[in-house]
Amino acid sequence: MIQVKNLVKRYGNLLALDHFSLDVLDGEIFGLLGPNGSGKTTAINCMLSLLTYDKGEISLFGRPMSPTNYQNKQEIGVVMQNVAVFNELTVYENIDYFCGLYVPEKRRRRELVEQALDFAGLQEYRKFLPGKLSGGLLRRLNIACGVAHQPKLIFFDEPTVAVDPQSRNSILEGIRKLNQDGATIVYTSHYMEEVEQLCSRIMIMDHGKELNTGAPAELKSMIRGGEKVTVELPTLPPAVLENIRELEDVERADYNGLSLKAACRTGGHGLIQILDLLRKNHLGFGRVFSEPPTLNDVFLEITGRELRD
Numbered sequence: 001m002i003q004v005k006n007l008v009k010r011y012g013n014l015l016a017l018d019h020f021s022l023d024v025l026d027g028e029i030f031g032l033l034g035p036n037g038s039g040k041t042t043a044i045n046c047m048l049s050l051l052t053y054d055k056g057e058i059s060l061f062g063r064p065m066s067p068t069n070y071q072n073k074q075e076i077g078v079v080m081q082n083v084a085v086f087n088e089l090t091v092y093e094n095i096d097y098f099c100g101l102y103v104p105e106k107r108r109r110r111e112l113v114e115q116a117l118d119f120a121g122l123q124e125y126r127k128f129l130p131g132k133l134s135g136g137l138l139r140r141l142n143i144a145c146g147v148a149h150q151p152k153l154i155f156f157d158e159p160t161v162a163v164d165p166q167s168r169n170s171i172l173e174g175i176r177k178l179n180q181d182g183a184t185i186v187y188t189s190h191y192m193e194e195v196e197q198l199c200s201r202i203m204i205m206d207h208g209k210e211l212n213t214g215a216p217a218e219l220k221s222m223i224r225g226g227e228k229v230t231v232e233l234p235t236l237p238p239a240v241l242e243n244i245r246e247l248e249d250v251e252r253a254d255y256n257g258l259s260l261k262a263a264c265r266t267g268g269h270g271l272i273q274i275l276d277l278l279r280k281n282h283l284g285f286g287r288v289f290s291e292p293p294t295l296n297d298v299f300l301e302i303t304g305r306e307l308r309d
């Protein structure tokens with residue numbers, strides 16, 4: 001569906017995309033996950049031919065993308081981070097306007113606008129001006145405007161930034177529905193939970209480059225210190241902490257005076273090894289937690305930084 005090869009984009013001296021490559025398959029929900037400024041929006045804007053770039057190749061639907069490739073553009077929907085609707089037009093008129101950029105025929109457009117109103121749950125607000133809508137409804141209008149012409153490929157660029165949890169869930173649900181109805185989705189976000197819930201494959205990126213790509217479970221299985229173990233204990237002699245660090249399935253361990261936090265090898269026996277060692281040293285402990293790895297742990301292991309720095 002999308003093929004990007006060795007894309008290089010500079011803004012003056014800043015290298016925003018550094019030989020960025022990407023393949024998105026027909027029918028998937030593909031997530032681009034990276035911290036602010038990692039190049040997600042730049043990559044999307046290049047794919048859409050909204051930005052020129054210094055080097056590289058982009059093809060969509062197996063056809064090279066260019067600013068005048070209207071055949072490609074006809075089949076694409078875009079929902080950007082910032083709400084972009086006309087304040088003087090009603091909800092209905094806004095959707096009709098954006099749909100009209102792709103579908104000139106009035107009767108067909110009427111059907112599509114009605115379907116978009118149903119899809120976004122905006123029927124009862126059809127005569128409202130955008131200024132009268134809540135933040136969540138406004139986002140839904142923004143989405144309805146981007147997808148009313150029923151495109152085959154839809155780009156969502158951080159559509160849930162500054163959205164309340166209820167509206168966020170309804171947006172994610174709507175995206176799943178579009179995908180079930182046949183659309184391929186590219187979704188950018190710096191919220192790892194959301195990308196993990198929604199996407200079949202994820203590319204983690206930073207500084208304009210791919211760090212890793214795979215299904216959420218694949219990405220998590222790549223890291224060594226995946227399982228996070230916390231053991232509450234009032235005292236831990238430094239020598240025992242050293243012994244814990246030397247355990248076969250323990251990658252990292254730290255003690256802060258209240259609890260021991262250890263990163264253990266995914267699929268290993270780190271927790272059991274730690275508890276055995278504490279027992280042998282006659283050290284009593286309180287609560288014990290074990291958490292599976294998150295995509296943030298994947299990012300942390302690859303870059304040494306938190307995803308949300």
Ligand SMILES: Nc1ncnc2c1ncn2[C@@H]1O[C@H](COP(=O)(O)OP(=O)(O)OP(=O)(O)O)[C@@H](O)[C@H]1O
Nearest residue numbers: 011014016034035036037038039040041042043190
């Ligand atoms: N028009 C521009 N001129 C100069 N630098 C820019 C421009 N647009 C983006 N940048 C810079 O390029 C880099 C990539 O930005 P981009 O917006 O693509 O990242 P992003 O991952 O989408 O971030 P965000 O999540 O904040 O939208 C950043 O360092 C940004 O400051």
